[in-house]
Amino acid sequence: MFMGASTKQGYDIAEKSREIVKSLIDDKTGHLTSKERAIVERIVHSTADPEYAEITRISGNFVQESLKSIRNEEDILTDINMVKVGINRYKGKVKCYIKDEKAVKIAKEYGITRASAAMRVAALEGFEGIVAIGNAPTALLEVLDLVQKGEMDVKSVIGVPVGFVGAAESKKALQETELPYLATEGPKGGTPVAVAAVNALINLDLGKV
């Protein structure tokens, strides 16, 4: 089950990878708690990109609030289906509304992205839990807006949209809120980063670090 492995061969690969990841980033993760370090290690393992040890930002209350939400089996809301299908061992529900009819309608009506409209649909459906955004900056900004208006009950946000247009700014905006967050600095991020963060939290909850 470690690092997503489900067979002996998969486990051996994951274990060897973990040693390499540790050797690459141990000097950059000294300021983190052991749980935060486990999350960053999984992100570097999943991306093979040690830069994530330098650009990942985790608020002091992120791990605690996220684990509380996971323990209560609250929903996890993702911006796109690539994030949803990557979270494959959660006892609670993982939701994505990007293909929902209502999201398509709202996107057309307001001239916004479907990823953004999908966040509004989640709010209307009474979402409560962890938000994981791996792709669309517009979805992240929409969540911040819905939270500010008191229209969405968010326990923590994994905000790692990727791209050269708006992604860095949306992640800066997240870090300026009171929300428990995990975010990356700059344009980098993506669905594997969001998936790695969520799956690391699920493993932490199970006591598998």
Added chain:
Amino acid sequence: MFMGASTKQGYDIAEKSREIVKSLIDDKTGHLTSKERAIVERIVHSTADPEYAEITRISGNFVQESLKSIRNEEDILTDINMVKVGINRYKGKVKCYIKDEKAVKIAKEYGITRASAAMRVAALEGFEGIVAIGNAPTALLEVLDLVQKGEMDVKSVIGVPVGFVGAAESKKALQETELPYLATEGPKGGTPVAVAAVNALINLDLGKV
């Protein structure tokens, strides 16, 4: 429809992103054909990581053979579901057998990864088309083995597994075959890279570059 956008706002973001991507990598893509360049641009757009312009390798026959397979609406086989769900506008079928009962059985019986077993299942099912591996080096090596044994009919391979254990070596092995390929050098790669390459090919087939 450009770069995956489906709304006016999405289109505007994608267009601005494309200009930035071009400015970042144009000096590194002079040796590529215009179609190869469109693929590399989409990979950099999807990852926000210009390094992919330097580490992406495309065989001379890759674009032509892949486009032929796409035009014939042959299957696209992925190693994990994250790649499958990212390919959302293909007229043909996108297949993934990692959760297939037969794959679970084969993995246990032979002590191999599920991703690897899933490639054997595809071969048994008579797969014919493009293989896109975004995660598991073991799946890529399995495909090369099946092709060499004459047990699998592969038209081209997008081989971009990610990780510090075996990924670089598996992509080297792919580049030493006669197969039309797109691969990355070193540990980096991942599901967004595989998805970007496939979706760029689908767009090229539709005449949308």
